[in-house]
Amino acid sequence: QQQVKQSPQSLIVQKGGISIINCAYENTAFDYFPWYQQFPGKGPALLIAIRPDVSEKKEGRFTISFNKSAKQFSLHIMDSQPGDSATYFCAASEGVTGGGNKLTFGTGTQLKVEL
Amino acid sequence: DAGITQSPRHKVTETGTPVTLRCHQTENHRYMYWYRQDPGHGLRLIHYSYGVKDTDKGEVSDGYSVSRSKTEDFLLTLESATSSQTSVYFCAAKDRQNTEAFFGQGTRLTVV
Numbered sequence: 001q002q003q004v005k006q007s008p009q010s011l012i013v014q015k016g017g018i019s020i021i022n023c024a025y026e027n028t029a030f031d032y033f034p035w036y037q038q039f040p041g042k043g044p045a046l047l048i049a050i051r052p053d054v055s056e057k058k059e060g061r062f063t064i065s066f067n068k069s070a071k072q073f074s075l076h077i078m079d080s081q082p083g084d085s086a087t088y089f090c091a092a093s094e095g096v097t098g099g100g101n102k103l104t105f106g107t108g109t110q111l112k113v114e115l
Numbered sequence: 116d117a118g119i120t121q122s123p124r125h126k127v128t129e130t131g132t133p134v135t136l137r138c139h140q141t142e143n144h145r146y147m148y149w150y151r152q153d154p155g156h157g158l159r160l161i162h163y164s165y166g167v168k169d170t171d172k173g174e175v176s177d178g179y180s181v182s183r184s185k186t187e188d189f190l191l192t193l194e195s196a197t198s199s200q201t202s203v204y205f206c207a208a209k210d211r212q213n214t215e216a217f218f219g220q221g222t223r224l225t226v227v
Contacts, residue, residue, distance in 0.1 A: 006157070032213035043119075043205055043218030044158070051213070089157060093213055100163040100171055101146060101212040107157040 003027055006090050006106025013113050019077040021109045023090035026071070030092040034103070035064065035075050038087045047088070048075070080113045087111070118142045121206050121219035128226055134193040136222050138206030140186075146209050147189040148216070149173075149181060151202040158205065164189055196226045 006023045013019045025033075034049035050057045050064040050073065057064045063076040077084055090106040118141035128134050138147065146165055150158040150173075160173030162181040170181050178200060180192045189208075193200055203223050209216040 009155075034215070041221075043207075043220050045218065046215045049215070095212040100148075100165045101209075102148070102160055102163055102173065103158075103207075103216055104160070105150075105158040107155060 002107075003104045004090060004092050004106045006109060008109060009107070010110040011112070013077075013080045013111065015080065015082060015113055015115050017080050017113075019075075019080045019084070019111055019113070021075045021088055021090070021111070022072065023074065023106050024070075024072045025092050027092070027094065027104075028071070029094045030104075031095055032093045033064070033066065033073050034091050034093075035062075036089045036091060036105075038089065038108075044089060077111075080111075082113045082115060085112050119206060119208055119217055119219040121204075121222050123222060124220065125223045126225070128196050128224070130197060130226055131195050134196050134224065136191045136204055136206075136224070138189040138191070138208075138219060140189075140208045140217075142208070142210075142217075143186055144208035144210050144217070145186075146212075146216075147183065148207040149179075149189065149191045150205045150207065151175065151200075152205060152221070153202050161191065161204075193224075196224075198226050200224065201226045 035047045036044035037047040038044040061078045066073045091103045120139045148163045149161040164170045164183040206219040207216045
């Protein structure tokens with residue numbers, strides 16, 4: 001059972017447009033929701049993260065919107081640029097005493113920003 | 116890469132042979148993880164460690180074992196490699212719960 005579902009699988013956006021990637025989760029104990037960005041041949045790197053006590057977090061052109069009641073969160077990339085072309089992963093983890101604080105990832109979205 | 120080094124970066128091995136992948140970190144992170152990345156599956160957790168000699172299974176642990184005898188090293192072993200273990204393997208590490216996890220550059224493993 002996939003605990004974090006991500007859509008779409010791929011996305012093509014024109015330069016300057018808005019890219020939107022959605023994720024939904026099942027485990028209500030998740031309390032940390034990061035987004036990772038991965039370029040070809042590289043490891044994923046943290047882009048932005050949110051905790052469930054806020055509904056939105058913005059860092060530059062990147063915004064996470066979080067809907068706790070719907071168990072959904074999304075990444076918005078404003079003014080998308082060709083350099084944003086990468087694979088994006090949503091993730092979630094649960095802070096548990098004595099546990100491994102494992103990150104559960106979505107299946108990823110390949111974003112291509114065209115000129 | 117925040118001080119996380121994976122070795123080797125590429126490896127081709129034959130079915131049935133044992134393979135060990137190494138993850139070395141220089142930042143004294145407490146938690147370490149091994150993931151595999153496959154098209155359509157994203158990143159799936161194989162094993163993880165929450166301290167020296169403290170390890171546990173992830174969601175796709177069958178056919179894999181790990182060891183962590185020092186804080187800085189986390190080894191992933193395929194006891195008898197199979198073609199289904201052809202994948203890109205990533206190591207990750209972090210200091211505290213619900214904080215940024217830092218990833219290595221990955222190891223591309225091909226089992227023929």
